[in-house]
Amino acid sequence: MLIRNAEIDFIHAAARRVDVRIAGGRIAELAAAGSLPPRVDEAVLDAGGAALLPGLHDHHLHLAALAVALDSLPCGPPQVTTAAALAEALQARAATTAEHEWIRGIGYHESVAGEIDRIWLDRVVPRHPVRIQQRSGRLWIVNSAALALLLADAAPPPGLAYRAGRILDADDWLRGRSPSSRGFPSLARVGRLLAAHGITGVTETTAHNDLAQYRHFVAARAAGELAQDVLVMGDASLDALTDTANAADTTMETGIGVRRGPLKLHLHEHALPDFDVTVAAIARSHAAGRAVAAHCVTLAELVFALGVLEAAGAHPGDRIEHAAIAPPEVLPLLRARGVTVVSQPNFIFERGDTYLREVPAADRPWLYRLRGLLDAGIPLAGGVDAPFGQVDPWAAMQAAVERRSRHGAVLGAVEALAPEAALALFLAPLAAPGAAPRRIEVGATADLCLLDRPWAAARGNLAAVRVAATLKLGRLIHAAAENRTEAYLRPCDNPQS
Incomplete structure (x- = not known):
């Protein structure tokens, strides 16, 4: 692949525009923008002067929990902020869920409806088994239907407040006891x-x-x-x-x-x-x-x-x-x-x-x-x-x-x-968080992130940044919808173009 007209080095020095050639999963060549002609059958990505940086590293997250959370019901801020909104969200989910199937909620915080318990959940969703995770990740609140299933063939865990249906620090016990926590997602x-x-x-x-x-x-x-x-x-x-x-x-x-x-x-x-x-x-x-x-x-x-x-x-x-x-x-x-x-x-x-x-x-x-x-x-x-x-x-x-x-x-x-x-903060090697940020240089691994704008525009509001393309070992693993076109990323059939 050849990435044309990308902006690099805006962290370490004065920003510069370059062409970046990738081969064998690494950065093979860097040259001034416009100076590297495409090779036959080389994919070309026109950066248009946007910032190109090493792929980001998130140094603290939970993959399996995130996978499950993506299919769970948000039960706290910012999506849900009142008791009425929480009840409405749970009842809406129940209306589209078979009675024997679990409803799993995440992100609850007491600012929504206080210290909700089994009795509160029973009033809102009486028939479906429900388990809601408090925002800390340590506490689960279950309704009576859920509690009956959890205790059907097992002794209660030490962290269970039975009447309240509040289960603290008992993930090992819960794991495998409800369908929403069985297996690896x-x-x-x-x-x-x-x-x-x-x-x-x-x-x-x-x-x-x-x-x-x-x-x-x-x-x-x-x-x-x-x-x-x-x-x-x-x-x-x-x-x-x-x-x-x-x-x-x-x-x-x-x-x-x-x-x-x-x-x-x-x-x-x-x-x-x-x-x-x-x-x-x-x-x-x-x-x-x-x-x-x-x-x-x-x-x-x-x-x-x-x-x-x-x-x-x-x-x-x-x-x-x-x-x-x-x-x-x-x-x-x-x-x-x-x-x-x-x-x-x-x-x-x-x-x-x-x-x-x-x-x-x-x-x-x-x-x-x-x-x-x-x-x-x-x-x-x-x-x-x-x-x-x-x-x-x-x-x-x-x-x-x-x-x-x-x-x-x-x-x-x-x-x-x-x-x-x-x-x-997000550019250090995985094995050395806090070390110097990785750089785009010849010989470096082609794990890359192309933004949708130059760094001067991005730095004014980082939350507004969108990623135009992400590459892992030189292979495209994400392209923004507007860039998924033959003109944006294509094999070059005319090396002199």
């Missing part, structure tokens, strides 16, 4: 959605990923359901995997596109694990060549994570996921531990109004910090935490720039980033 729709946003690599951060889940990701990648490279976090069972890929080969194109990632510690402040047991688990994974990633959305969780990491000893690639509250006194500790922070700036936009109501005023300046972390010398990368956050990385970048909530409130204005720095 197809990732084809997820792959297309990610490609449409210019994403060519992701880090799968689900704590309960085990060897079976890992093999499912391998199979999905091999079957072509998912074009993106995948770094898979998970539990201690992944320690047993032999990671044969060259550590420097962060593109993974020489293998199956799936690699073992860090041990995931999903910490909960109300029930922190035993300190010494956690240190031993970290040490075992470190000895197996794995880094550790700790989920920390409260200050207590962050302090605990830093303590166990200090006791276990440093390992390259150790990470803190979220660091949702990081006051100044923890920044020297983060730097001393050598960890990378993977943040979700989209939550400032998506949840900022809720934070203003629920987070103590003293903690609000330290929510999802960005500039403060970079200024302290702490490596920083970005992810959207889909499906618990919206999939669009461009909206996340704009949130990093503006630091505004959905209703316009500014949270932590001093943490804002320039558009180029916001983009860089």
Whole structure:
């Protein structure tokens, strides 16, 4: 393929217009725009001066959960904001669903209708089995029909508040007990959605990923359901995997596109694990060549994570996921531990109004910090935490720039980033989040994202950016509808044209 008249290097230096030749899945040649004549039978993509950048990497999301969420009913903001709207949405879904089939809702937040329970759901949907996931991902609320099916041949889990039908931290028990959580979902729709946003690599951060889940990701990648490279976090069972890929080969194109990632510690402040047991688990994974990633959305969780990491000893690639509250006194500790922070700036936009109501005023300046972390010398990368956050990385970048909530409130204005720095959060190698952004240069892997406008136009409103084309190893995996024409991407039959 030949990409003509593309704008590159707008992050690192003065932007320049180039022609880009791709061969063998890599960038084979760069030259001034208009200077590379097409070869016979070479596909030509006219960029028209639009920005071309390396394919984005989302460093924190949940693939299988996202696949299921795409077929689930939104039950919280912004789609649903009142109790009446939630009842209407559930009843509308019930009207088109057979009585024996489950209704699965996601994204519920108490701002909609308070702490709804089994009795509330029974009034709204009495006959269909219903399960609704709270926005945190930890709590499920079920109605009586669902509860009867779940308990038909099993003892209740410890996290079940029976009368309320509220099931907390019992995903392992729920998994396989309802049709909506059985088996491994197809990732084809997820792959297309990610490609449409210019994403060519992701880090799968689900704590309960085990060897079976890992093999499912391998199979999905091999079957072509998912074009993106995948770094898979998970539990201690992944320690047993032999990671044969060259550590420097962060593109993974020489293998199956799936690699073992860090041990995931999903910490909960109300029930922190035993300190010494956690240190031993970290040490075992470190000895197996794995880094550790700790989920920390409260200050207590962050302090605990830093303590166990200090006791276990440093390992390259150790990470803190979220660091949702990081006051100044923890920044020297983060730097001393050598960890990378993977943040979700989209939550400032998506949840900022809720934070203003629920987070103590003293903690609000330290929510999802960005500039403060970079200024302290702490490596920083970005992810959207889909499906618990919206999939669009461009909206996340704009949130990093503006630091505004959905209703316009500014949270932590001093943490804002320039558009180029916001983009860089999604350009580091999967295996090295927080490292220098990948560049378009000869020899680099042809994982590319072509925007619909030059960077000067894009940087003014990153949320408005649309991706014109996404390439993985030089192969087109997404083209915007208006560009799916023979004139836009065609084999060249006249090399001199």
